[in-house]
Amino acid sequence: MDRTGGGLNDRLIGDSGVPAPRAPEREAGTAEAGERAAEARSTGEQVTGEVSPRPGPGPIMTGDLVDGRRVLGFGHRVGPLPRTQDAGHAADRLGDRLLLDGDEDASGPPERSTDPTDHPTLVRAGRAPNHQLDDRHVHGASDIGPGLVASLDGLLYGPEAPGYLGNLVDRLASDGHGVWLAGGAPRDLVAGGVPEAVRDLDATGTAPAGVFLRAVDAVLALDGDSAELPPRFSPRSLVCSVLTVHRDRRTLEYRGLGLTGLPYPATGTDLKEDARQRDLTVNTLLYDPVRQRVLDPLGHALADLGHGTEGPRRHLRLVPPGRPGDPVTCAELLLRAAKFLIRWETRPGLDTDGLLAWVRELPADLPARIDARDTGPDEWLRLATLWEAWVPGGPTTAQVESLRAFGPAASGLLDRLSTPDRRIDAAPPGGPDGPETRDTPEGHHDHGPGVQPAPTARPDRSGAV
Structure with missing residues (x-):
């Protein structure tokens, strides 16, 4: 897609x-x-x-x-x-x-x-x-x-x-x-x-x-x-x-x-x-x-x-269905929610109370917890790739301030992704967004024995409502 x-x-x-x-x-x-x-x-x-x-x-x-x-x-x-x-x-x-x-x-x-x-x-x-x-x-x-x-x-x-x-x-x-x-x-x-x-x-x-x-x-x-x-x-x-x-x-x-x-x-x-x-x-x-x-x-x-919903105003609530504990999963979910906030920011009736409550439950040191997983730069590279694809050119100043209002976890994640060494201009060749298809398959053992990958929750690919 x-x-x-x-x-x-x-x-x-x-x-x-x-x-x-x-x-x-x-x-x-x-x-x-x-x-x-x-x-x-x-x-x-x-x-x-x-x-x-x-x-x-x-x-x-x-x-x-x-x-x-x-x-x-x-x-x-x-x-x-x-x-x-x-x-x-x-x-x-x-x-x-x-x-x-x-x-x-x-x-x-x-x-x-x-x-x-x-x-x-x-x-x-x-x-x-x-x-x-x-x-x-x-x-x-x-x-x-x-x-x-x-x-x-x-x-x-x-x-x-x-x-x-x-x-x-x-x-x-x-x-x-x-x-x-x-x-x-x-x-x-x-x-x-x-x-x-x-x-x-x-x-x-x-x-x-x-x-x-x-x-x-x-x-x-x-x-x-x-x-x-x-x-x-x-x-x-x-x-x-x-x-x-x-x-x-x-x-x-x-x-x-x-x-x-x-x-x-x-x-x-x-x-x-x-x-x-x-x-x-x-x-x-x-x-x-x-x-x-x-x-x-x-x-x-x-x-x-x-x-x-009765009447011309159709409410749209942004609420996660669960409460994941893995820090990388939380970061990706937060970025995904931010994408929808930006996409639908002018939509009448947008209700973010449930999303705000979840984000404020996240640990303030969310980026440090991602680092503590000791997975190297790959997770940050992937998160940066996703964020730049979802919000090409980055959010506006007003949008950044709106996202920071969600609390320290959101602010820390935005700060980390905006630093020069964490940003990328294009996806790595052969990676998830790369234009080329790999010639040889990659086995499931790439995770290494006993390493739990980030739990799967699902990203969006389509246009706005």
Whole structure:
């Protein structure tokens, strides 16, 4: 996606893309699978794998049991899963690994298959995402606003949408995976924006990276107009992107539902856990294009976007959904909130009380605590890169004074990023915002054994409300 947004889906994730591995072969039945999912969209029927209870078949999900151990989610290892007799599950060949209780103590994902047929003791005890939320948090998109369904669906299935997008959603759904538009598109359109302002799309879902890349390979192979689009994948963040032919922008960026608590990147299938990792409540909305529903997992996003507000003034509240403890995560969230404060500073009804309360809870020595993590200059370089991308040219004097009023943590962070040795004019080559794609993948061991990376909460990439 457009790197000026800063990250994926309002999650705090560093990203360095590498070319995505192409699946060894395209599996049969892709077109038929897309047709079944498209039919489900039109009729509102449940898609295989999304019913509860889950008798199977379908993919493994968080909360399932394997050998009596609870499934956490999915990690990634560069290279195929070792096999003794056959080529193995297609997603396993692209790096997916199953994570169980106890894997939090390992330095990397174990060599464990995600293929349900490899686990004869599998008990499908986890709840499918379609049944994780009660009715208060699931809304028909047509009930929220006239034209909202047409606007959101048009981004995927409309005449101006890249040809592969709708087919990709339908394929994932027919394979039993949930897939949702996330980040700026549902946020801005629910708040009254226009589809023309959405430059590119963020998505999330239950499919781990290998499954998603396999699906991309299949639909691009079938779509003559999109066959040359280059995919990109980052093993360090598990972000999957599909670029335009000229590589000048991303048309789609995907990462599985967020999963924290492990010393390496991982994804899961829990909607609420994912939402709690996002930067602001207004960015927790998801749109289900198969069932044409808007999901508000934490129950705050629609209200904080002013939905249901009477009169011409629609209140917009900027509130973090959680209280992260990691200092780098806090700094990135603070900078992200500052970006929105600057972007929406002239918006009537902007309510910053919740944000102010959170910032004033932060330690006054936040920059020193980042230094104490002993991660070298990389974290400051990344934060400076994000800040300069989000606020090109830097904030005005009046904006700086407004941000300093949030307290010593905000002032200290601004001071640190404004010093000459912390500023950068461009992202490092091959880095998260670099123009070049790395030739060789970077493994998950880059963190070093036992080092907990910054928890993932989600950054924004789209235009203003």
